[in-house]
Amino acid sequence: MAMQFETILYEVDDDHVATITLNRPDKLNSFNQAMRSDFKRVWREVQDDVAVHCAVLRAAGERAFSSGIDVVERAQRMAENPDPNPWSFEDPGVALGPKANLCWKPIVCAVHGMAAGGAFYWINESDIVICSDDATFFDPHVSFGMTSSLEPAGLRWRIPLGEVLRWALMGLDERMSAERAFQIGLVSEVVPTAELWERAHEIAVSIAAKPTLATQGTVKAIWQSLDMNRSTAAQLGGSFVQIGNPRAEGDVDRANPPRPEPKIR
Numbered sequence: 001m002a003m004q005f006e007t008i009l010y011e012v013d014d015d016h017v018a019t020i021t022l023n024r025p026d027k028l029n030s031f032n033q034a035m036r037s038d039f040k041r042v043w044r045e046v047q048d049d050v051a052v053h054c055a056v057l058r059a060a061g062e063r064a065f066s067s068g069i070d071v072v073e074r075a076q077r078m079a080e081n082p083d084p085n086p087w088s089f090e091d092p093g094v095a096l097g098p099k100a101n102l103c104w105k106p107i108v109c110a111v112h113g114m115a116a117g118g119a120f121y122w123i124n125e126s127d128i129v130i131c132s133d134d135a136t137f138f139d140p141h142v143s144f145g146m147t148s149s150l151e152p153a154g155l156r157w158r159i160p161l162g163e164v165l166r167w168a169l170m171g172l173d174e175r176m177s178a179e180r181a182f183q184i185g186l187v188s189e190v191v192p193t194a195e196l197w198e199r200a201h202e203i204a205v206s207i208a209a210k211p212t213l214a215t216q217g218t219v220k221a222i223w224q225s226l227d228m229n230r231s232t233a234a235q236l237g238g239s240f241v242q243i244g245n246p247r248a249e250g251d252v253d254r255a256n257p258p259r260p261e262p263k264i265r
Helices: 033-048 071-080 117-124 150-155 161-169 178-183 193-208 212-225 230-251
Strands: 008-012 017-022 054-059 064-066 107-111 114-116 128-132 136-138 189-191
Touching: 008 033, 017 033, 017 193, 054 064, 054 193, 064 117, 107 117, 107 193, 114 117, 117 150, 128 178, 128 193, 150 161, 178 189, 189 193, 212 230
Parallel strands: 017 054, 054 107, 064 114, 107 128, 114 136, 128 189
Antiparallel strands: 008 017
């Protein structure tokens, strides 16, 4: 029986691909407390379900992938607690991303429409990000007098520092286009809007067809290396090879390996 959630849709198909769909289109797929709880559950399900080899993250509706945090609910919560304990502060998006939840299955993120501010909790922690040609990326924090720090801290690992600063400091005065996002490496592919979901699933199916222990080890090794110097990362990589390869290689018939026609990107 498929898991049921309040703010997202979740399904797993016969290709070993899990599809997670943000499902608050009337709220521009902004995240609230319920969505934070849903994502803590869904990332654990993705990681623990042996039938899932790869996941696609996408969003319902036509206007936005996500506009970030639900500002209406946030205002209500602040009104209920106008003087919160500063030592109890918790990053509002800490539960949203796969890596923050120790999920090492490969994630393909399909972005369309607006991707603003807190949407980057998902984008920053996805392994492959593609977008539609109508996608725009921006950060409204400074325009509303708020420091932009949490999302840029993750974004600086994906794109050049100057681009991170421009994205954060321009606020609502500028939106990064899909073309520019591709130029700086924020996304690896731009497709027509009507083809976005199909293309994301196609990429995920290709990844899911490979031994899942190998893909998970690859994801975990690369992401954990970001916090290390070169020699420490190399040592970590060696341990991953010793741990994962003996089991993952058993899933491949070397005498008759799969040889699909490679595609040129």
